[in-house]
Amino acid sequence: MQLYHHPFCAHSRLVRLALGEMGIEPELIEERVWERRPDFLMLDPAGATPVLVDDDGLVVPGADTITEYLDEMAGAALGDRRLLPVDSAARVEVRRLAAWFNHKFFAEVSEPLVREKVYKRYMPRELGGGPPDMATIRAARANIRYHLQYIGWLLKARNWLAGDRMSYADLAAAAHISSVDYLGDVPWEEDEGAKIWYARIKSRPAFRPLLALTMAGMPPAPCYADLDF
Structure with a gap:
C-alpha cells in the first residue's frame, strides 16, 4: 500500500492517523502538488493529496473517500476500536x-x-x-x-x-x-x-510519526511534541 501525501497536508495526516490506528504501515511518497507531476496526475486528475494506492493497484483519492474505503475494508475487524460506528x-x-x-x-x-x-x-x-x-x-x-x-x-x-x-x-x-x-x-x-x-x-501510538516530523529551517513549536504541554 502506498500513500501519496505531504507532511503538512492535514488531510494526509488524517489518513496517516487512521492507518496507524489500524496497524497499517504504508509506503509514504511525498508529493508537492503544485509541481503538477504528470505521473501523479495520472493517479488522480484532481492533483490533490492524499492519494492511496492499495496493494491490488486500486487508486483511492481524497481523505473522505479513503477513510470510508478503509472502514469498508477493515472496519469490522477492529471491533470496538472501529473509527466509523455501526449505528x-x-x-x-x-x-x-x-x-x-x-x-x-x-x-x-x-x-x-x-x-x-x-x-x-x-x-x-x-x-x-x-x-x-x-x-x-x-x-x-x-x-x-x-x-x-x-x-x-x-x-x-x-x-x-x-x-x-x-x-x-x-x-x-x-x-x-x-x-x-x-x-x-x-x-x-x-x-x-x-x-x-x-x-x-x-x-x-498512531500520533508518534507525526510528532517526529521536522521541517528544515522551521523547527516545531516547543509544545508540538510535548505530551504534557
Whole structure:
C-alpha cells in the first residue's frame, strides 16, 4: 500500500492517523502538488493529496473517500476500536464532525496557515510563492478560537467529539490542529477542554510519526511534541 501525501497536508495526516490506528504501515511518497507531476496526475486528475494506492493497484483519492474505503475494508475487524460506528445515527454524527474539520476548519484555519507559512516557501513565485500574507494569517488565527471553543463545548457532554468512543471525527480534528500546532498558532489557553482532549489523542501510538516530523529551517513549536504541554 502506498500513500501519496505531504507532511503538512492535514488531510494526509488524517489518513496517516487512521492507518496507524489500524496497524497499517504504508509506503509514504511525498508529493508537492503544485509541481503538477504528470505521473501523479495520472493517479488522480484532481492533483490533490492524499492519494492511496492499495496493494491490488486500486487508486483511492481524497481523505473522505479513503477513510470510508478503509472502514469498508477493515472496519469490522477492529471491533470496538472501529473509527466509523455501526449505528446509523452515530455514523451521521461522525461524518458531520469529520466534514466540519475537513472542510470548514480547513478553509478557515489549516489551509491558509499552512499555505502561507509552509507551501509558499517552496512554490515558485509564478505559482503563488513568496512571503506570507499577514492579513490571511491573522484571520486564520482569529478563526481557530471559535473552533477550539466548539470542541470544548462538545466535550462537556461526550468522552470524544462524536460520542463515547474515538472516531474519524477526533482524527480529523487532531490532524488539522496538529498541522497548525507545529507552526505555533494554536492558542491553547482558549479552551481547557480542547487542550485536555488533544493531549489524550496526541499521546496515542498512531500520533508518534507525526510528532517526529521536522521541517528544515522551521523547527516545531516547543509544545508540538510535548505530551504534557
